[in-house]
Amino acid sequence: MVSVDLSVVISVYNEEQTIEVCYNELKKELGSLNISYKIIFVNDGSTDASFSILQNIAKEDEGIKVLNFSRNFGHESAMLAGLDHANSDAVVCMDCDLQHPPACLKEMYNKFRAGVDIIHMVRSERKDGAVLMNLFSRLFYLIINKMARIKIEPNASDFFLISKRVVNILTKDYRERTRFLRGLIQLIGFKSEKMEFVAPKRIAGKSKYSFSKLLVLSFSAISVLSKVPLRLGIFVGILFGCFSLIVGIYSLTMYFIEQPVSGYTTIIIFMSAMFSILFFVLGIIADYIGNLFDEVKGRPHYIVMDEIN
Numbered sequence: 001m002v003s004v005d006l007s008v009v010i011s012v013y014n015e016e017q018t019i020e021v022c023y024n025e026l027k028k029e030l031g032s033l034n035i036s037y038k039i040i041f042v043n044d045g046s047t048d049a050s051f052s053i054l055q056n057i058a059k060e061d062e063g064i065k066v067l068n069f070s071r072n073f074g075h076e077s078a079m080l081a082g083l084d085h086a087n088s089d090a091v092v093c094m095d096c097d098l099q100h101p102p103a104c105l106k107e108m109y110n111k112f113r114a115g116v117d118i119i120h121m122v123r124s125e126r127k128d129g130a131v132l133m134n135l136f137s138r139l140f141y142l143i144i145n146k147m148a149r150i151k152i153e154p155n156a157s158d159f160f161l162i163s164k165r166v167v168n169i170l171t172k173d174y175r176e177r178t179r180f181l182r183g184l185i186q187l188i189g190f191k192s193e194k195m196e197f198v199a200p201k202r203i204a205g206k207s208k209y210s211f212s213k214l215l216v217l218s219f220s221a222i223s224v225l226s227k228v229p230l231r232l233g234i235f236v237g238i239l240f241g242c243f244s245l246i247v248g249i250y251s252l253t254m255y256f257i258e259q260p261v262s263g264y265t266t267i268i269i270f271m272s273a274m275f276s277i278l279f280f281v282l283g284i285i286a287d288y289i290g291n292l293f294d295e296v297k298g299r300p301h302y303i304v305m306d307e308i309n
Contacts, residue, residue: 004035004036004037004038004087004088004089005035005036005037005088005089005090006030006033006035006036006037006038006088006089006090006091006092006109007037007038007039007040007082007086007087007088007090007091007092008026008030008037008038008039008040008091008092008094008105009040009042009079009082009083009086009091009092009093009094010022010039010040010041010042010082010093010094010095010096011042011044011075011078011079011082011093011095011096012041012042012043012044012046012050012054012078012096013043013044013045013046013050013072013075013078014046014047014048014050015046015050015096015097016046016048016049016050016053018096018097018098019041019050019053019054019057019096020053020057021098022096022097022098022102023039023057023064025098025102026039026102026105027061028102029102029103029105029106030102030105032106033105033106033109035109037063037088038063038064038065038086038087038088039063039064039065040065040066040067040082040085040086041054041057041058041064041065041066041067041096042066042067042069042078042079042081042082043066043067043068043069044069044072044073044074044075044077044078045069045070045071045072045073051066051068051306054066054068054308055308058308058309059308062309064308064309065085065307065308065309066306066307066308066309067081067082067085067304067306067307068304068305068306068307068308069081069302069303069304069305070303070304070305071303073301073302073303075158076179076180076181077301077302078302079093079158079181080170080171080175080179080181080301080302081301081302081304083167083170083171084171086167088164089112089163089164090109090112090161090162090163090164091161091162091164091167092105092108092159092160092161093158093159093160093162093181094158094159095158095159098200099199099200099201100121100157100158100159100197100199101197101198101199101200104121104159104195104197107195108121108161108195109161111161111193111195112161112163115191116163116191116192116193117162117163117165117166117190117191117192118160118161118162118163118166118185118186118190118191118192118193119160119161119162119192119193119194119195120153120156120160120182120185120186120192120193120194120195121156121157121159121160121194121195121196121197122153122154122155122156122157122194122195122196122197123155123157123196123197123198123199124155124196124197124198125198125199138154138155141154141155142154150186150187152182152183152186153186153194156182156186156194157182157199158181158182159197160182160185162185163190165190166185166188166190169188170184170185170188174188175301176291176295177291177294177295177299177301178291178294219287229284229288230284230285230288232281232284233281233284233285236277236281240273240274240277243270244270
């Protein structure tokens, strides 16, 4: 594999309307840098014409590499595949919908040449008007930064540049099956900077991340970066232990002064609350055990069915 100055990894899932526009924009921006580069499109099991379009582009341009998955493995696996196949001094990961502007590449690469290993691209504004998503994003980063030892840059995205040595660490030492890549690159250290960008509206189609998928991703991110949820049972147990002690002292006091109180309502409320919290904590533990189970099985992160260039 011939080494180049810069590789750009793009995850593609049902983006037939945006691929060619994205490719043309990238070619224009990368061409202005006067460097050697490779664009790696990872087709993550698309069910539309995305792979056919990528095949046609790759036939015309040897600077394009296409990895076609056997099925949909998810955005995190697609980015990992791109990193595995990149052979360059630096790698940029970005989305195909142009909400990660290619116009930022020049400044990102210049910062890398100045000695920065990791460049976090942070959204300062979203033009798609997703007010609920913005609110959810702020809440997510607030919660995870309360839980994790390492503080995550708020509004960080899957748009970033990392140096070759960071890529080597991520692909060799951070290959867990439950991943949150934008968090992991902040976890491993090295010299880093952030750049703000405005995320424009999608040029076509709609986001593949529904609210439920983002919620699942949030739980995965928390489990990757923090063990605090596992300690929730201890804190809740102490809290309800104190509450039980107070209720017990109160009940005994009422008994000895011969004024017993009806405890039916108290018992029902107390038991309902306890069982709700118990199953919530069990669900958290089950999520962590599920992650361990995935690691033990050792199945591949992705399967490349076709590789072009």
